[in-house]
Amino acid sequence: MDNPPGLSAAAVILGDMAETESMTVPLVDQATEILRRLVGNEEARFHDGQFEAVEALVAGGRRALVVQRTGWGKSAVYFVASLLLRARGAGPTLIVSPLLALMRDQVAAAERAGVRAAAINSANQLEWEEVQARLAADSVDVLLVSPERLNNPRFRDEQLPRLVQSSGLLVIDEAHCISDWGHDFRPDYRRIRDLIAQLPPSVPVLATTATANSRVVHDIEEQLGSAAGTGGGVLTIRGPLARESLRLGVLRLSGPKARLGWLLTHLEDLPGSGIIYSLTVSAAEDTARLLREAGHQVLAYTGRTDPADRELAEAALKENRVKALVATSALGMGFDKPDLGFVVHLGAPSSPVAYYQQVGRAGRGTPNADVLLLPGTEDRDIWEYFATASMPNEGTANAVLRELAAPGTVLSTAALETLVNLKRSPLELLLKVLSVDGAVRKVGGGWEGTGQPWTYDRDRYERIAKARVAEQNAMLDYENTGGCRMEFLARELDDPAAAPCGRCDTCAGAWYPDTVAAEATESAGASLQRAGVELEPRAMWPSGMSRLGVEVKGKIGPAEANSTGRALARLTDLGWGGRLREIFGRDSADGPLDPQTLQACVRVLAEWGWTERPVAVVSIPSRSRPQLVHSLARGLSEIGRLPYLGELAVPGGGPRNGPGGNSAFRLADVWDQFQVPDGGEAWLAENPGPVLLVDDLADSRWTLTVAGRALRRAGAASVLPFVLALKA
Known part of the structure; x- marks a missing residue:
């Protein structure tokens, strides 16, 4: 759908409604008309909860939280609401989105729907001036920004205030990242509370996620705050999270050699193309190498993969030019391939909620998808390493604050490394936490102290540490449960609709073979040696x-x-x-x-x-x-x-x-x-x-x-x- 220059997608879509009567047409009819044009289907109807969310945002100016499984259509809510608001003269929608892969998919989906979208993130710096020009010309309907941009000094001080004042809607995608209790907490997401406080009272706010239990939901609701519109408090719309297309299973094998041998034996038997998750970069790279040497079309996708190569790998999977990507959690939230046929895990993630988020990549647009977990004895050691590596330390935090205490002191991260004995990644994480807490501020040239008092929240971090241990134990319970696996995951997400699925290996019996070909075992053993x-x-x-x-x-x-x-x-x-x-x-x-x-x-x-x-x-x-x-x-x-x-x-x-x-x-x-x-x-x-x-x-x-x-x-x-x- 090509729009005339300067004309919003909403104006095009609603153009066949008489100008004098368009605002008298019931909102549900306007929204349904936009939905049908967006998806190219004259028979399209809203799912339960979709129009209610649109109505709360457009008619009520409210703050809403949508917790629905992946593939339910959360993006349709904010695209339809954005176009309705644009047709009423509102500014562009601002979407805070956590991953570059997710942004790419969202921009592509918006463009397919005739919504003029743009993104500002670390990977497209050469496009920022062009995006600014489009914003000035009012030719952007939806602007996506990464949470890290919210603390970039130039963006925060020069561009963000104008965006906040002109935005018609704020969307927080993957909103569980706001919460300490979410499986993928990001310190930069905590800035969104301040961002919401800066919004004009009339601007509605939408938060969306597919992976939030009751504790996370409550935390997000508190951070969204009271609604500025006419509808009262935060409207939370929760639907059933279990996906009927997924067939879950757990297969215990004797060790890495057997797990790799199983993949070599049965990878081509799995439906369509999919994702093989591993817990570490090394494991992903080694597994991908072994499978390629055996003639399988696979690519590795990790935090060490060059951004350009990541994009090529995503495209190869979407176009079914590879059987699988062998990935770490770097390929997670937002990767959108509706016909993804399978997800296999070599080793278990550290919580059932994180596991559900990853397996939720499969079966979004297909009636069947296979999900198999091959747990490893080393899983607990890896969980412990990553859990302890991300926790702030009181002594180090106070050392950072002392170095930045003197008025006028600005230190780069590299300079702080010579003053505070902490590695670069955890130091950057600590600075983010201190910045969100208001104790330090990122400026040109580095970091400075704000002079605001700061106290280490020991109780909070101890609660988080205990919660992480409980999550790990719950993951072990999932592996060993004799009940329905999908019901188990849904209960971990506090889904009131949790019920037996009738499809998983505990409900219907093992659907996967447990045999490993002798030559595959030998090949895997040779690779591991x-x-x-x-x-x-x-x-x-x-x-x-x-x-x-x-x-x-x-x-x-x-x-x-x-x-x-x-x-x-x-x-x-x-x-x-x-x-x-x-x-x-x-x-x-x-x-x-x-x-x-x-x-x-x-x-x-x-x-x-x-x-x-x-x-x-x-x-x-x-x-x-x-x-x-x-x-x-x-x-x-x-x-x-x-x-x-x-x-x-x-x-x-x-x-x-x-x-x-x-x-x-x-x-x-x-x-x-x-x-x-x-x-x-x-x-x-x-x-x-x-x-x-x-x-x-x-x-x-x-x-x-x-x-x-x-x-x-x-x-x-x-x-x-x-x-x-x-x-x-």
Whole structure:
């Protein structure tokens, strides 16, 4: 549907109504006419609850919350309401949407419906000026923004106030992100409470989600606040959340080899195309590689995937050019493929609500879709890691506030890293939380303190932590339930319509085969036994190191830098990662490396492909696992017939802190702490060549960098780091 320039879609759609009578036509007839034009079906009717939501927004100027399953038609509500409001002279609708993939789908859906849509997010910065011009010309009906844009200084201070004053409707999509209790809480979403407070009283607000239990619903209702229109409080419209098209099942297999073998055996038997979810980036990449090597058309989709490649992968799945995307939760909310035929999980998400959100990608426009969970014994460890990694810390929060307390102080995130020992991602998360709480403010050049008092809400975070544990236990209950699986998920969402589905494996019996072909098991086992991942050397010193007494900056000079190294595996890998998680487990005792793992390390070295063979082995001293590191270094030297020069010396007592912390503090902690062993410098002068530098675990890589620098300065021609495990 092409609209004349400057003419809104609403005017086109309602153009066949006489101008003098259009406003006397009942609202339901106007809305139904728009709906039919939007979907291209003259027989279209609203689902239960859709028109009620439209009416509350358009006629009542109310605040409404719609909790309905994916595919129900929540976008139809805000598109129809937007066009009705535009026809009455209102400004464009402002939609806060959390994911780029979701935005792309929403913009495409709007354009198909004849709604003029635009987006402002981190991926389309070159289009911002064009979008601003279209807004000024009143040729945008719907504007989508990411929640992170709400705290961008220029957007927040220059553009957002004008948008707020001119908007005809505010829509908060995936509104469970507002709530601490939602399965995908985003700190930036909490800014929406302030955004709502800035709206003119006449502007209606709509929040939508498919995954909200009663606690989340109540939280969203409180944040929406009292309605500004004529209809009283927040109108909440909840429908049944179970989807009749989904056939759920849980298949327990003996381990990663069996799970991958099952996929190799049965992937092509699954209906249509779909998504294979894994819990970690490494698992997704390894699984995709294995399936491709076996001839299956699949692509990996993770947080490490380039944004342009993500878009291509989404298109390939939508167009059925691949059998599946092997994805992490990066492919979640908003991905819209109505005919998605299946969802398989290699490992369980940490809550039934998160699981429902992911499986809800399937069966939206088809009568049948298969959903199968293949749980893993490592699931709990992965849940615990991600849960603890995202929780703010009181001491670190207060340290950040102290650094930003002085009036006029503005510090970038990189500068704060040299003052507060916290890694970049959790530091950015903490700054978002403090910003939402009003204690800090993002400005040009970085962050500044506001001077507002701030208190760590210990009770709140303890409640959230307990809730997360309860969710994990509920996920285990889902795996083991003898009742209906869909009913279980619906009850977790406090759905009053929860009832047995008659289709899942507990209602109707197992619908999936449990056999694994012998050749598939062998292929999966060989893939999991594949050892060796690259260990990229550090190329740049952290900025601002002079604040910590370390006078380095810029690129690491070629005469001091390590070469690209190797690790046996990542801790999150499906294959050797399992064995490494045992070795580095919290309760594991130090001891010599077992022969099987040592032989795997030897294979990594044999396949390294270095241009010049090492002339010696040196190890990094370990306070926590001295036997492990010594046995690894000694074993490699003996099998490789390389001299073992011993451990690096630590005349100053070595690093004061343990592993962890951000790059700046970690570098300062290990700076100039290592020296070559006695006689090592003379030996290297007589035997020039590369040195194999051995350690147990690489995280920040600054220990390896500084140790390698000491060896290079002592005469090593190059340094080849080798570690058992990469942390991620």
